[in-house]
Amino acid sequence: MSLRLKFILFVVLIHTVLIVLAAQLMRTNAPLFVGLEGLLLVSVVLTVQLYRGFVRPFELIAAGTAAMQAQDFSLKFVPVGQREMDQLITVYNQMLDALRRERVSQHEKSHLLESLIEASPAGVLLLSFEGEVVGVNPAAERLLGRPAAELLGQHPAALPGEWGAALGRLRETEPQVVRLSGLHTYRASCSHFLDRGFSRQFIVLEELTRELMQQEKQAYEQLIRMMSHEVNNSIGAINSLLHSFHHYAPQLTAADQPDFREALDVAIQRNTNLVEFTAGFAHLVRLPPPRPQPTDVHELLRHLARLLHLPAQARHISWHTALAEGPLLINLDAHQLEQVLLNIGKNALEACPQNGNVWVSTQLQPPRLVIENDGPGLSPEVQRRLFTPFFSTKRDGQGIGLLLTRDILLQHNFRFSLETQANGRTAFTVWF
DSSP: OOHHHHHHHHHHHHHHHHHHHHHHHHHHOHHHHHHHHHHHHHHHHHHHHHHHHHHHHHHHHHHHHHHHHTTOTTOOOOOOSOHHHHHHHHHHHHHHHHHHHHHHHHHHHHHHHHHHHHHOSSEEEEEOTTSOEEEEOHHHHHHHTSOHHHHTTOOGGGSSHHHHHHHHTOBTTBOEEEEEETTEEEEEEEEEEEETTEEEEEEEEEEOHHHHHHHHHHHHHHHHHHHHHHHHHHHHHHHHHHHHHGGGGGGSOTTTHHHHHHHHHHHHHHHHHHHHHHHHHHHHHTOOOOOOEEEEHHHHHHHHHHHTHHHHHHTTOEEEEEOOSSOOEEEEOHHHHHHHHHHHHHHHHHHSOTTOEEEEEEETTTTEEEEEEOSOOOOHHHHHHTTSTTOOSSTTOOSHHHHHHHHHHHHTTOEEEEEEOTTSOEEEEEEO
16 A cells, blocks of 8 residues: 555544544534534645645655656756755756766767777777677778678687687787788787676777888898898909909810800809899889879780780680770879789789680779689688798799789789689789
8 A cells, every 4th residue: 555545544534533523512512513623624724735745745756766767867856845855856856967967978978989989990899798799890891801791690710711710719818910811911809898797808900911011111121222232242243253264264275165164154144143133122122103194904904915925825825805895094103003914914824724714804893903814723821921022832933023013002002812712713803
């Protein structure tokens, strides 16, 4: 039974008793009856006032409790003229103001955090209490190469390829470096936050490619300059001495002179080859900034086909061309891109077996070039080391071609990839 109902029953009982007494005194004692009626009237008035005084605070408390349960912090009360009640109303209104300010502040902070995560260049994966992905920002979609719909609900360790293996080993105090190829290197780190008093984890993915490439380039530039300087100085002096030794040939017997001259010529030629070898690396270091001009990529590809026609014909390799209709005009340095196309085309030919195939195709929207071959695919180990300095799969390769190609395309801000596709073809793709 509610307090309000108890109060009403008590008042009804008291006034019933007074009415019964008044009825008894009406005939026996008229003055006392009149006094009792006056008392009854005063009691009714006081009861109504007491009822209002008690019930109104209860109604206010009930309304305030309902508003707080509904998280409606806009409901405030005005003073009712009772000192105790007004004190309670003042405290309640102050509490609501504090809750409302805190709620607005939390909402603003939450919105700011969500905006920062969405705009962050680092990929962020939010995990549930069970360790499944429940939140993905656009950077994470780009780095992982998959839309959010495919990532949500998965455990990070279940992701395919190197990502799954690296994220499966990830611990909060042990960041992992993920190297998908010599072109893409990432760092994955794990941390946690509190959600409703319980710990939840999140993963941050950062791309290190640009920083590592810059460090690599500074290191091999310094090495190549030092090596080129020492080799050129030494070879120049040695070749000068070797040429001078030719003057001593007539002093030898006629039978020894041919061997002597041949030995000198071989030594001079080997030294010259060494100079040319180091010159190739020096050329890589002295790569000038591109001078972009509107250029038809299709014309460069037609020129490439003419250059490689004889090598392809000698090995019975078919060169297939499927160019988009019209010119593919791109703002680029024609000389540098021609070098890139020559490196890619030669690599495609050398990767092909006898009677193999090379496919060259383009599209206009978005602008893209693809050069494919049907040679042996790239192993995961080779895929990870592609575009790293001085790495080559060829027996006598120097690792300069792909490195030069990488630097030229990066200076042009062109996105590119080299990978074996599901159809078995190995494709070098450039997005302009």
